[in-house]
Amino acid sequence: MQGRNAGIFRIWKGVTVSQLIDAFERRFYYLRLxxxxxxxxxxxxxxxxxxxxQGTRNTGFLTLDEIRRVTRAFAELGTEKVRLTGGEPSLRRDFTEIIAAVRANPAxxxxxxxxxxYRLARGVAAWRDAGLTALNVSVDSLDARQFQAITGQDKFHQVMAGIDAAFEAGFDKVKVNTVLLRDVSDIHLDTFLAWIKPRPLQLRFIELMETGEGNALFRERHVSGELIRQRLEQRGWRCQPRGRTDGPALVFHHEDYRGEIGLIMPYAKDFCASCNRLRVSSMGKLHLCLFGDGGIPLRDLLESDGALEALKTRIAGGLNHKKQTHFLHQGNTGITRNLSYIGG
Structure with a gap:
């Protein structure tokens, strides 16, 4: 692989067959921005x-024009899916315009x-009109008091109203992210299953990941998603095949439920073998892994449309430095101080 251009883009019979590829033959169709x-x-x-x-800033977050340019570069390199993340992305006043700018890329x-x-109920219809096609909402408890204790905000009913508004706006499925916490979400599996039984929700249990600022909580609250998997399989849930632009979740289906269960288990064996996503931070750095040691600066090439080819070359070449796996098992969290730092 070292002698090849990692960003070669080829079409075979109308289907994209080679796009962004790293040294371990992993293909990347998915950008988390x-x-x-x-x-x-x-x-x-x-x-x-x-x-x-995060420290002293010499500049602000990526501008709308910079977002247009970086997503255009990724689209021309074969990216098919872009997820807007934060922090909380809807806090951007130009959030609707950002959605439209990304969606303008036909690829x-x-x-x-x-x-x-937080802003879902009042904003989701406009977001959908701008081109939003998929939605993940964080809900870590179905008990309003526990929700407030986890999030620091008394917004449970507001968030639930937002999910209802998403369906009213025309989304046929909503994904719900729930961080798996010992003695919190793991002991309320039956409550979660009852919630999704009549609703087209994909409830995604995400294993708690260790970060630079979260070592103590990790030791106290981490629980393996394998325990949830065993309980699901005992109840007749079956794992579904993954699509090439899908995230890392293993998705389980049960014929008696409208909803689905997803499990994201970064500590599972060979978790990184199916990696298909890259990250760009709000400050314009390309991150090859959520728990990597650094980032590749892109912002100097986002000042004008004239640097598009150089930008694509830098992105593609950066993949030669992507490692085979993260090092979470060794307690190495890289530069990730918290999950909002480069987009979770």
């Missing part, structure tokens, strides 16, 4: 002390957002 690291929630597993700027088939749901 952080547009801010600001968040108004204080989740215990991410920002328990609230948002704090981008899916424009998704991960949100805490």
């Amino acid at each position: 952080s547009i801010t690291d600001v968040c108004n929630f204080r989740c215990t597993y991410c920002l328990p002390d609230g948002y704090r700027p 981008i088939r899916t424009v998704a957002v991960t949100t805490n749901g």
